[in-house]
Amino acid sequence: MVTQRAYRFRFYPTPTQQRQLAIEFGHARFVWNWALETRTEAYQEHGESLNTIRLSRKLTAMKKGEYPWLSEATAGCHTQKLRDQDTAFRNFFAGRARYPRFKSRHHTQSVRYQLDQRHVAKNFNAESKLLKLPKLGALKLKWSRKINGIPKMVTVSKDPCGRYFASMACEVEILPLPAKRNAVGVDVGIKDVVITSEGYKSGAPKYTYRYARQLKMAQRRLSSKKKGSQRRRRQQVRVARIHARIKDSRRDFLHQQSNRLINENQVIGLEDLNIKGMLRNRRLSKAIADCGLYELRRQIEYKAAWYGRDVLIVDRWAPTSKTCSACGAVQESMPLKVRDWVCECGAVHDRDINAAQNVLFFGTAGSAGTSKARGAVKTPRAVA
Ligand SMILES: [Zn+2]
Known part of the structure; x- marks a missing residue:
């Protein structure tokens, strides 16, 4: 290509x-x-x-x-x-x-x-x-x-x-990579930017918290400097430097994550982010922009096109969090604060990994010929 x-x-x-x-x-x-x-x-x-x-x-x-x-x-x-x-x-x-x-x-x-x-x-x-x-x-x-x-x-x-x-x-x-047999479902989040159906959790970019603190202090110092002064100018450069460091480390992190997903898998299931709806919620939209979730999706999509991988997008209304990935039972509600839960069937779930497994299930079930029965999806952390 x-x-x-x-x-x-x-x-x-x-x-x-x-x-x-x-x-x-x-x-x-x-x-x-x-x-x-x-x-x-x-x-x-x-x-x-x-x-x-x-x-x-x-x-x-x-x-x-x-x-x-x-x-x-x-x-x-x-x-x-x-x-x-x-x-x-x-x-x-x-x-x-x-x-x-x-x-x-x-x-x-x-x-x-x-x-x-x-x-x-x-x-x-x-x-x-x-x-x-x-x-x-x-x-x-x-x-x-x-x-x-x-x-x-x-x-x-x-x-x-x-x-x-x-x-x-x-x-x-660009030449396509050799075909793989692996399919993976991906859930995205703020604490862990990438969570896969295989149980991998990426964490957040390494320096996020340290830089956030540095930035806050630098901005506080900036606001105390007199407008138009030489000192203010110099402090502005310091603030800009921290912003640049945050941007660079975030970019490196997202490329690492997208490269890893593309290298190891033939099929990647992603949940559709409701961009407009999320942007209406200002706090959430800032957090999402901060972790670069749109950028991550963009990278996965263009790299998949480059290297001959398939991306499946799961409808954002699919109940990925509320469904048990082992038996398919749908829970009535799944508040955000619940991180681990146990299904009636006995499966013990990590909220995010379970969601990623469902992304894979809904993604492949949607395309003819690849649909598989519940339970065929491996649940590495499930304890009966
Ligand atoms: Zn179950």
């Missing part, structure tokens, strides 16, 4: 490169904000909608007229910013996103370069991980991963804690 695969490399620019990047970022931000203002005005006053081509023409005129300094930055990056804004507006009109917002210099900065395909071999050396960009020269990328394929675009960014990254998407061919 041929697919787009994203790669992200960290790099450490020289002081000269840092200065040039500051110019690139600043100008890209100026172009974005100027285009947003121009567009909004044109729409509100004349009902006109402007696109990249017309804005690009205006921008060229500005470079010749009142804003000659705009030529200090790479022109191609400006066009890419205008295209990004086109996409942002398309997403807004399709109801997928909020109205595009002005960019501040305190958030992540980015510029995108289109790589000239005729010279791409000269611009990008996958072996030595050297990337040559206009006005910047060669960037030395750091990451232990080998890249396959030739990138068409490169996005260079600086996050709020001052780290620089180069991201690129390449077309790569």
